[in-house]
Amino acid sequence: MSESTLLKAILRFKELKITHFKFKNRNTELHLGVKPYKNGCRCPECHRRCRIVRFGREVRSWNDLTVFGMRVSLWYAPKEIECPTHGRLQEDIAWASRHARITYRLEYRICALSQIMTQNAAAEILQMPASTLSDLLHRIITRVRAGHRIRGLVTLGVDEISYCKGRKFATIVYDLDRSRVAWVGQGKGRETIDRFFKEALSPAQRHRVRWASCDMSRAYTESIKANCPHATLVIDRFHVVKALNGALDEVRKEQWRELGADQRKAIKGMRWLLGMHSRNRTKAQTRVLNQLRNSNRRIHRAWVLKDEFEHFWNYRYPGAAQAFLKRWITTALKSRIASMREFVGTLRNHFDNIITFIQRPLTNAVGEGINRVIKIVKNRASGFRNLESFADLIFLTVGDLDIPAHIPSKLRTL
Numbered sequence: 001m002s003e004s005t006l007l008k009a010i011l012r013f014k015e016l017k018i019t020h021f022k023f024k025n026r027n028t029e030l031h032l033g034v035k036p037y038k039n040g041c042r043c044p045e046c047h048r049r050c051r052i053v054r055f056g057r058e059v060r061s062w063n064d065l066t067v068f069g070m071r072v073s074l075w076y077a078p079k080e081i082e083c084p085t086h087g088r089l090q091e092d093i094a095w096a097s098r099h100a101r102i103t104y105r106l107e108y109r110i111c112a113l114s115q116i117m118t119q120n121a122a123a124e125i126l127q128m129p130a131s132t133l134s135d136l137l138h139r140i141i142t143r144v145r146a147g148h149r150i151r152g153l154v155t156l157g158v159d160e161i162s163y164c165k166g167r168k169f170a171t172i173v174y175d176l177d178r179s180r181v182a183w184v185g186q187g188k189g190r191e192t193i194d195r196f197f198k199e200a201l202s203p204a205q206r207h208r209v210r211w212a213s214c215d216m217s218r219a220y221t222e223s224i225k226a227n228c229p230h231a232t233l234v235i236d237r238f239h240v241v242k243a244l245n246g247a248l249d250e251v252r253k254e255q256w257r258e259l260g261a262d263q264r265k266a267i268k269g270m271r272w273l274l275g276m277h278s279r280n281r282t283k284a285q286t287r288v289l290n291q292l293r294n295s296n297r298r299i300h301r302a303w304v305l306k307d308e309f310e311h312f313w314n315y316r317y318p319g320a321a322q323a324f325l326k327r328w329i330t331t332a333l334k335s336r337i338a339s340m341r342e343f344v345g346t347l348r349n350h351f352d353n354i355i356t357f358i359q360r361p362l363t364n365a366v367g368e369g370i371n372r373v374i375k376i377v378k379n380r381a382s383g384f385r386n387l388e389s390f391a392d393l394i395f396l397t398v399g400d401l402d403i404p405a406h407i408p409s410k411l412r413t414l
């Protein structure tokens with residue numbers, strides 16, 4: 001067995017021949033002169049076999065996977081070809097994408113590692129600076145997603161998310177039928193969501209949207225109504241519950257301010273307990289909350305209202321749910337608690353779009369799976385400086401396009 005055959009076997013090269021090799025930089029780098037294995041040059045655009053116009057003059061190099069800590073790079077001078085359709089071009093390279101400076105194998109590993117660990121950790125394993133990794137990843141994702149159109153979007157969810165340590169916002173559009181992220185845009189509010197409808201969807205696609213889930217902000221509800229005339233709007237359950245819990249907490253804070261030290265004892269450390277869903281409470285915890293009836297009636301009343309509201313989500317018939325909600329509103333107004341009245345105001349403003357939940361229990365929490373991943377992504381990159389790198393990782397992990405699947409299957413070795 002010759003040395004180059006051995007090398008070829010170790011490095012698992014199937015697509016190419018090793019013509020020569022050299023160790024550089026005190027044996028930390030291995031430079032391999034290579035040559036495509038098969039004869040016949042192909043056009044990078046149409047993959048048709050083409051006539052060679054000129055033999056390669058300019059040598060290009062591609063970084064490959066590291067082997068035992070050694071950097072490996074491939075060196076080759078691509079030939080110039082003439083395609084009847086595409087004209088004079090550099091031949092198609094079997095081991096790398098057209099303008100890439102790294103091999104498909106390295107691209108695949110970058111994607112695979114970035115999906116499961118922090119960028120810093122991936123950069124360390126790949127022995128490259130984190131900024132280089134993030135640049136390379138951006139190129140791969142931009143290339144794969146170029147020309148990608150959203151398809152078959154029937155149920156969409158809109159939500160906003162903060163990045164850059166909460167200083168900047170992005171709007172995320174989910175495809176809730178597929179539980180994938182379809183779009184990420186800088187900013188929040190009407191302008192951003194309008195941009196999504198204008199840029200990412202055709203008028204026909206907008207008309208095909210049947211269901212939409214979002215929070216209670218006017219920007220989203222109005223934009224959806226204006227752009228998707230056939231969509232039924234469902235206010236995201238999570239945001240309704242959050243608003244109600246906020247109202248309850250407001251009562252607790254108000255009482256805390258008003259009460260003396262002695263009475264405060266009764267409600268000390270209650271915040272978390274009050275906000276808990278009844279399903280998650282132990283009997284002992286419920287007993288503690290019931291004792292509020294004697295110690296602090298106002299909080300007790302607000303808490304009972306909050307607990308009762310939970311029933312709403314279990315209704316099966318819109319008519320019954322509507323009747324329940326109206327009854328609940330009457331009780332809430334009778335409680336004469338300001339923050340609860342305010343919540344009732346919000347509820348009334350979105351009444352019809354909250355009832356639709358009974359028809360179709362839609363929530364961005366499908367949603368929650370995606371959100372959880374996005375949160376992990378956010379933590380992994382420890383505060384993205386720009387939206388691009390954040391969006392890259394979102395698309396890589398929960399995007400509507402399987403990015404690693406676009407790397408030629410033969411070259412997906414890890």
Ligand SMILES: [Zn+2]
Pocket residue numbers: 043044045046047048083084085086087
């Ligand atoms: Zn061609």
